[in-house]
Amino acid sequence: MKGPDAMRQTTFTLFAAAALTAAAAPAAAHFQEIIPSADILTQDxxxxxxxxxxxxxxxxxxxLMDMAPPTRIGVLADGTVSDLTDTAQPREIDGRTAYTLxxxxxxxxxxxxxxTPAPYWEPAEGKMIVHHTKVVVDAFDAQEGWDALVGLPVEIEPLVRPYGLWTGNVFRGIVRKDGEPVPFAEVEVEWRNDGSxxxxxxxFITQVIxxxxxxxxxxxxxxxxxxxxAALVEADDPVANPDGDMVPLEEGGLMWVNVRDME
Structure with missing residues (x-):
């Protein structure tokens, strides 16, 4: 039977090992962002x-992670998809490449x-990552078309209008893969921290539902x-990583939603 000192030493060793493992582990919750300057356009x-x-x-x-040139950037409006890929301009942030348009x-x-970004190789997780990401902007109080589906391989269909929301409101959506609902899909949620x-x-960093x-x-x-x-779904088929090895592909369907304090 171990004495108190031995038990304390064992407990300390276990905690120390866990701390070292956590410190060495990279942050896993990658999020593709497409953030507009305003989610509601007005005369102002x-x-x-x-x-x-x-x-x-x-x-x-x-x-930040380096972004290769995106595979596709576009906008769906009034039933028509317009390609905006060629309008995106690279910019450097903290030595990493991002884009603006x-x-x-x-x-x-x-x-x-x-x-739809270019596939990203994450060696720590042994998989390629593609997060199909969208955001809705209302123009001049139209309030029509916010639930339209782009037709992305993995996509969140909003069940709540994704703008004009107050803090504390509930956002609901359907996770779809190839247009069909995904039962029990895992969804990661993060707040875009302003430093406060x-x-x-x-x-507390990544909420998981x-x-x-x-x-x-x-x-x-x-x-x-x-x-x-971020609704995360594994693709049906593996893809090649930069070394040519076949690895799993994580396809995410992401959606960004803005909320405001009621003042």
Whole structure:
């Protein structure tokens, strides 16, 4: 039987090992961002929206990951998809490549902006990552078209209008893969930290929820700002990593939602 000193030493050793493992482990919650300068365009904002596209860890405010030129950037409006890929311009942030673009709306309707980034190799997880990401911008109080589907391989269909939301409102959506609901899909949620919040433990950085049998999930957003919802699904077929080895592909369907304090 171990004495008190031996038990304390064993406990300390276990905690020390766990701490070293946690310190060595990279942050796993990658989020593709496509953040507009405004989610509601008015006479005051004007008809042009600027979009910031980066691959990062939003709650931790980084680090950023290098982005290769996106495979596709576009916008769905009034039933028509327009390609904006060639308008995206690279920019350097902390030595990493991100992208920015501007788009001027042509009519009062809802604009669903989306990006499919180039596959990203994550050696720590042994998989390639592609997060198909979208955000909705309302133009001049149209409030029509916010639930339109782009047709991305993995996509969140909003069941709540994703703008004009107050802090504490609940966001609900359906996780779809190839257009069909994904039962019990895992959805990661992060707040785009403005530096005002420090997570008291790692479990607070990324919220994790599961959809129901119909692919529907819900989450109440407790703080003003941008919230990212990442539905993570493994692709049916593996893909080649930069070394030519066949590895799993994580396909994410992401959606960004902005909420504001009621003042």
């Amino acid at each position: 904002t004007g008809p042009t929206v600027d979009l910031d596209v980066r691959f990062t860890h939003p709650m931790e405010q980084g680090p 501007s788009h001027t709306v042509a009519m009062p309707t809802d604009y669903v902006y989306f990006v 919040v420090t997570a008291p433990a790692d479990a 599961k959809a129901g049998p119909d692919g529907v999930f819900s989450y109440a957003m407790p703080r003003a700002g941008w919230w990212g919802f």
